[in-house]
Amino acid sequence: MHIHFIAIGGAAMHNLALALHEKGYKVTGSDDAIFEPSKSRLDKKGLLPNEMGWFPEKITTDIDAVILGMHAKPDNAELLKAQELGLKIYSYPEFLYEQSKGKTRVVIGGSHGKTTITSMILHVMHYHNIEVDYMVGAQLEGFDTMVHLTEENDFIVLEGDEYLSSPIDRRPKFHLYQPNIALLSGIAWDHINVFPTYENYVEQFEIFIQQITNGGILVYNEDDAEVKRVVEASTNPIRKIPYNTPEYTVEDGTTYLETPDGAMPIEIFGEHNLNNLAGAKWICQNMGVDEADFYEAIATFKGASKRLEKIAESDKNVIYKDFAHSPSKVAATTKAVKDQYPDKTLIACLELHTYSSLNAEFLKQYEGALDSADVAIVFYSPDAVKIKQLDQVTQEQIANAFKRDDLIIYTNPAAFKEYLFHLKYDTKGTALLLMSSGNYGGLNFDELKSII
Known part of the structure; x- marks a missing residue:
């Protein structure tokens, strides 16, 4: 079978493309931008498109099925051509x-x-x-x-x-x-x-x-x-x-x-x-x-990638990163680290990165989410709010939402990084928890291994 992927570069889509290639299918695809690790993984199997963009001429009656990724738009040129030819079009789950x-x-x-x-x-x-x-x-x-x-x-x-x-x-x-x-x-x-x-x-x-x-x-x-x-x-x-x-x-x-x-x-x-x-x-x-x-x-399961992943540890201190971003996940993850290290000072950092978390009305759902932390920090980028075309959220709205008088708020990536790299670690030990589905405006998590 010949399967064509519209938006082949996504995390889920490129993995499905690799799986079908492994199964013996002929796989082709397009995308307007492909990032690592998808890019290298597709390239290694000969599935990386020769050039970025959408090319309706790639869509022919020789294709048995088209798989359409969420990254594509309803007016995508390749999608329109597939519809015109009457090709079978599947969503990823379909x-x-x-x-x-x-x-x-x-x-x-x-x-x-x-x-x-x-x-x-x-x-x-x-x-x-x-x-x-x-x-x-x-x-x-x-x-x-x-x-x-x-x-x-x-x-x-x-x-x-x-x-x-x-x-x-x-x-x-x-x-x-x-x-x-x-x-x-x-x-x-x-x-x-x-x-x-x-x-x-x-x-x-x-x-x-x-x-x-x-x-x-x-x-x-x-x-x-x-x-x-x-x-x-x-x-x-x-x-x-x-x-x-x-x-x-x-x-x-x-x-x-x-x-x-x-x-x-x-x-x-x-x-x-x-x-x-x-x-x-x-x-x-x-x-x-x-x-x-x-x-x-x-007994030998160490956890899924980015889910309470330990990235550095010394005699007294430990650093974790976690994908948590929704209020319930943030509360559960923060409590888990505090319960695991009750004698250490827990510094919990949350990046507000998703559409929901940057919505002024939804912010109220975060009340109490960081209560288990000894030091609570929230980072968000005003630029991300603009990109997502949301109403501007203010530091005051964030402080009111979390209901912590001592909440520390950063909006500048450089200032937040400066804070992390000049932390004064508690003599009894510190647990640093970084929660985000993003990267705090460009933070290199590997560099944190040197600060502990």
Whole structure:
């Protein structure tokens, strides 16, 4: 088959392109800009477009299917040509469903924890040499790509994102997978540019539950009140399996998980990660991995990329970075680090980078999100607000939203970097936590290893 990608350079899109190339498909693609690591990875396999831009002459009747990325616009020249020729046009999730119709589809949904839970499941499968197809939203240790597709594997594990499918398909991605086994980790309002009200956002998860195949399985986090309410209200004839945060202790910076065979040290930490682990365990058990084998494998799981990732450590000090940006994720991550290092001074830095977090009305959702930190810092770029064409947010609005009189606010990348590189570390030890889906206006995280 010949598959053409419109917007091949995206994190998800280029991984799908690599997976199809690996499967033996003829793959071509276009984009107007491709950045690292996508650029090098596509180039290595001979899939990097010769020149950037959109070229309708590339679209011919020889193409079996077009996969349309979110980065493209509805009036994209190549898309218009494909429509004119009557070619089959798929969104990314639509094509994944086509590739997995004959498999048992395992879909991990929820406002937070999706990538981590999916990563845990794949780690366990990889540890026990169980071959599965997959799509996950982060690069994992031991895996070449974020997407893997075969003809022969029985299971496919899919991270179920609630964001939109394509510029011409406004359905949330996870509505298209029709899972046989599903997980719902949490519901916390996000993507307000797409789902303007809380009720509208919650409705997407109600639809997701209805999409589970008759007689299927839903594993759900009963610690989340909204998840519990939505799942229990569903009339879909499925088996519902609740999970909650397991018992654990923390001693000298190590987390011990309570298991039937006693306390077991694990690499990850934080209540939210232990909660994720409990959900992953139920999914793995429903995929044929028994409890003892799950615990043996999960003991070696170090976490997903950019999710509470330790970037530097000395005798007394430690630095973590995390992808957290929504209010619930920020609160959970900050608390996790403080619980893990209760005797250290916790400096928590949050970059307001997403559309939602830079919205003056949505800012109120952050109240209390940094309360676990000894020192709380918020960074945002007024330029980012302009680029996203939002109303200007003020330092006063941010201070009022977080409800911390001692909140430190930076808007200048150079000033923030100066602060980090001249930190006065506490004699009892400091934990520095950097939370963002961006990079604080150009911060090189590798350079931070020298300051500790």
